[in-house]
Amino acid sequence: MSKKPFVVFGLVLVLLAVLIPLWAFRSAGDPARGRMEVPENLKAGQTGFQDNCGNCHKLYAAGTKGDYGPDLDQKLAPAGTPEGPDAASQIEGTKTSVLNTLQEGADDPTVPGRMPAGIVAGPVADEIAEFVAETAGRG
Ligand code: HEC
Structure with a gap:
């Protein structure tokens, strides 16, 4: 009996063993943009950002690197993403301040630009x- 079918089958198996993990790895994020995988409810905001x-x-979670304005990881959460019992209220406070900036703009004379x-x-x-x-x- 010919061994050829087994050899072909073996080759296909080896190919799949290499290609499937490679594909899974590549689709687990978007390395080209360097953005972080975020929960579903934050995706629209990530794209909007x-x-x-x-x-x-610059914001690590968005994978953006603009340097005309301040690095927002540093500016808004220099000690890292809030944790612990006060996290929710700190996040709420940061959100309010970001919304304020969006509404009023910012022109601190000590900051360039x-x-x-x-x-x-609105909703965006x-x-x-x-x-x-x-x-x-996070970054
Ligand atoms: C044209 C460039 C530009 C764009 C686009 C821009 N910003 Fe800014 N942003 C700046 C500059 C410059 C500052 C610093 C201004 C200052 O403090 O005087 C700033 C400051 C900020 C601050 C910090 C304000 C503070 O001092 O507390 C936040 C938060 C912010 N931007 C969020 C955003 C968000 C969110 C967006 C997108 C909707 C955005 N920015 C789009 C240039 C930009």
């Missing part, structure tokens, strides 16, 4: 602020 804020701001008011508003601003507040401090 990449599209509207990332050119000016200025951020114009009204880059985004809310999604972005939620995403930023929940994820700042």
Whole structure:
């Protein structure tokens, strides 16, 4: 009996053993953009941040590297993402301050550059602020 079918079958198995993990690894994030995998409810905010804020701001969770404005991981959560019993209220506070900045803009004379008011508003601003507040401090 010919051994050929077994050899072919073996080769297919080896290929699958290599290709499936490689594929799973590649789809587990978006290495090209370097963004972090986030829960479903933060995804719209993540994309919104990449599209509207990332050119000016670095934020690890969004994989953005803009350096016209401040690094938001440093600026908003220098001690890392809040943890413990006060985490929820700290995150809420950060969200409110981000929403304020979006509404009013920012022009601190000690900081180079200025951020114009009204880059985004309404539900989009809310999604972005939620995403930023929940994820700042990871990088
Ligand atoms: C055109 C560039 C630019 C874009 C786009 C931009 N920002 Fe800014 N942002 C800045 C600059 C510059 C500062 C610093 C301004 C200052 O403090 O005077 C800043 C400051 C901030 C601050 C810190 C404010 C503070 O002092 O507490 C937050 C938060 C912020 N931006 C969030 C965002 C978000 C969210 C977006 C996207 C919707 C965004 N920015 C889009 C330039 C930008």
